[in-house]
Amino acid sequence: MPSILVIRLTSLGDVILATGLVRQLQQSLPNAAIDVAVDARFAEVWAHNRRVRNVFAVDRATRRSADLIDWVAHAPYDVIVDLQKNRRSKQIVADVHPPSSTSVVTVPKHRLEKLALVWLKRRPRVITPVTQRYWKAVSKLGVAYDDGQPEVWTPDGLTTSTLRMSAIGLAPGARHDTKRWPAERYAELARMLVLERSEQVMLLGGVDDADVCDSVERLAGVPLLRADGATDLASTVAALDRCRLVVSNDSAIMHLARARNVLVVAVFGSTVRELGFAPTGPQVRIVERPDVACRPCSHIGRDSCPQGHFDCMRRIAAADVLAAVDELTPVAP
Numbered sequence: 001m002p003s004i005l006v007i008r009l010t011s012l013g014d015v016i017l018a019t020g021l022v023r024q025l026q027q028s029l030p031n032a033a034i035d036v037a038v039d040a041r042f043a044e045v046w047a048h049n050r051r052v053r054n055v056f057a058v059d060r061a062t063r064r065s066a067d068l069i070d071w072v073a074h075a076p077y078d079v080i081v082d083l084q085k086n087r088r089s090k091q092i093v094a095d096v097h098p099p100s101s102t103s104v105v106t107v108p109k110h111r112l113e114k115l116a117l118v119w120l121k122r123r124p125r126v127i128t129p130v131t132q133r134y135w136k137a138v139s140k141l142g143v144a145y146d147d148g149q150p151e152v153w154t155p156d157g158l159t160t161s162t163l164r165m166s167a168i169g170l171a172p173g174a175r176h177d178t179k180r181w182p183a184e185r186y187a188e189l190a191r192m193l194v195l196e197r198s199e200q201v202m203l204l205g206g207v208d209d210a211d212v213c214d215s216v217e218r219l220a221g222v223p224l225l226r227a228d229g230a231t232d233l234a235s236t237v238a239a240l241d242r243c244r245l246v247v248s249n250d251s252a253i254m255h256l257a258r259a260r261n262v263l264v265v266a267v268f269g270s271t272v273r274e275l276g277f278a279p280t281g282p283q284v285r286i287v288e289r290p291d292v293a294c295r296p297c298s299h300i301g302r303d304s305c306p307q308g309h310f311d312c313m314r315r316i317a318a319a320d321v322l323a324a325v326d327e328l329t330p331v332a333p
Helices: 012-028 040-046 066-074 087-096 111-119 130-141 183-196 207-220 233-240 252-259 318-328
Strands: 003-007 033-039 054-058 079-082 103-106 167-171 201-206 225-230 243-249 263-267 284-287
Touching (some): 012 130, 033 066, 040 233, 054 066, 079 087, 079 130, 167 252, 183 207, 201 233, 233 243, 233 252, 243 318, 263 318, 284 318
Parallel strands (some): 033 054, 201 225, 243 263
16 A cells, blocks of 8 residues: 655645645545654644545654654655745654655745746736646646535534534634735725625634634624634634635635635635635625725735825725625525
């Protein structure tokens, strides 16, 4: 039985995206034993994934997993897939001490393409999602490509909610400020959904998102459900499973919603879909301002707008996002 180690340490959204590749590996190589190495902070993504044999949590400080080192001492891998390709992941590969018979596969980072997009605004003719780039790295192993959608399992072995999904979720947080659609716009959208569409609206996010969710609730002035402040992934998954659609910034919740098969309207500001990390498919709408010439100003986001105007987000109206919501969930006549 061939054994495969997949390395994707960070960040949360990218770890979630890696779950689609593991599905492709397992479905194309059903006899393979698949292990993953992940930063301990994000190991919960894999906690209940039935396609995975072992989850090795990597300590952020030491850059090592003692469990992985012990495991590989008696069970070397046939294939190592490095989706991170940085110093930390190279340390993991070194710890594994792959014998000459082990195939080590890395995913190209396309750094020059990203730099050309950010600094020269050279947009690729074809957008290649990062999930396709992951797959291309292992395609020579006979792995077939599917739609690339991520999946996050729950303890009951399901990747889709069985609940009656009724709420519309709003996720106003993001790690970087330039990836945040303003709180006042989220508040305006919340009022429209509640007062004009009679929708149940739920605020989503982690501990770091509680302040912006407070602002949205205060500015909205209408009753909102609160599921933000989550301290673990399971809590956010449980909240998402009550939503039929989520409006999110370019953040991990955007990917987590798709992993639970929830419709997504994603608001993109300083980043662009050409970077490859936007969700795809008929269940997704991207709202952005392609006429703002300084986009993208970064491939990961910034703490503030380098031009000072923040037009990429401020020029997106609540009505624009509501129209995208209506496309995915048409208003009843």
